[in-house]
Amino acid sequence: MNGSRIAAVGHHQPARVLTNDELADLVDTSDEWIRSRVGIRTRRIAGPDEPVDELAAHAAGKALAQAGLAPDDVDLVVVATSTAEDRSPNTAARVAARLGIPQPAAMDVNVVCAGFTHALATADHAVRAGAATRALVVGADKMSAVTDWSDRTTCVLVGDGAGAALVEACPPGRSAEIGPVLWGSAPEMGNAVRIEGTPPRFAQEGQSVYRWATTRLPRLARQTCERAGIAPEDLAAVVLHQANLRIIEPLAARLGATRAVIARDVTESGNTSAASIPIALSKLVERGEVTAGDPVLLFGFGGNLSYAGQVVRCP
Structure with missing residues (x-):
């Protein structure tokens, strides 16, 4: 492999x-x-x-x-x-x-x-x-x-x-640059974020999502770093799902990534759902805020109350 x-x-x-x-x-x-x-x-x-x-x-x-x-x-x-x-x-x-x-x-x-x-x-x-x-x-x-x-x-x-x-x-002899994924969900709370109906419409239970994200996810984000064998303070950047700043900032603070650039693309792009993490990462690379080989935590969360994260090396 x-x-x-x-x-x-x-x-x-x-x-x-x-x-x-x-x-x-x-x-x-x-x-x-x-x-x-x-x-x-x-x-x-x-x-x-x-x-x-x-x-x-x-x-x-x-x-x-x-x-x-x-x-x-x-x-x-x-x-x-x-x-x-x-x-x-x-x-x-x-x-x-x-x-x-x-x-x-x-x-x-x-x-x-x-x-x-x-x-x-x-x-x-x-x-x-x-x-x-x-x-x-x-x-x-x-x-x-x-x-x-x-x-x-x-x-x-x-x-x-x-x-x-x-x-x-990766080329032969080179270590993997996409770390192990940590993923899962809270299906009993899946209805807290939904796109349903005819025509389909986005709705959510904002307070439930906020409490789940700010209380449950910091531990999971730290576990993602542990799987990659990196300490949060050694991360160059943290790219969370760009839900809103009231979730991003406390989650990043509780993670303990004290030297990392925290992606805040939500301020100019809004919540773009599945697009938010790759857009934010691409902009960090484009602006030179991260460089090739830098370790970056990617951590998505939201609909279904699912989550998935991995530490990657920047291209």
């Missing part, structure tokens, strides 16, 4: 920026109310002609280009999304078609906000077992399509976008 690594990352967001002041024209809210409760200033919103597979393909194409690879170098496409427009063909197959990837295994993973870290683990396992050589792993969601824009408790949170990572086997 070979270890795997992230060779490159990329992200894509729609051009349209929706501000808090614009939201105040739709619902009873204000810029001050939103910032004080969730820390979000802006979010990106896709138009009707920007389906989720297009967002995903743009991000995946950037990761592929950054890695210096061609479409036929990829034999696995895994897309984490909970906002696929159709049941079949799945989003992964549509991304592969857009990019011209000839014969990949193509699958979607629906673990909502924890989707990307689940998908990354799936690709890592496939590469380690020799079932794939190179995989495109994408987190993509168009949350605006499942949002009730009259509900001020949820519409202030969401944004659209996609992020991607190119995963491949």
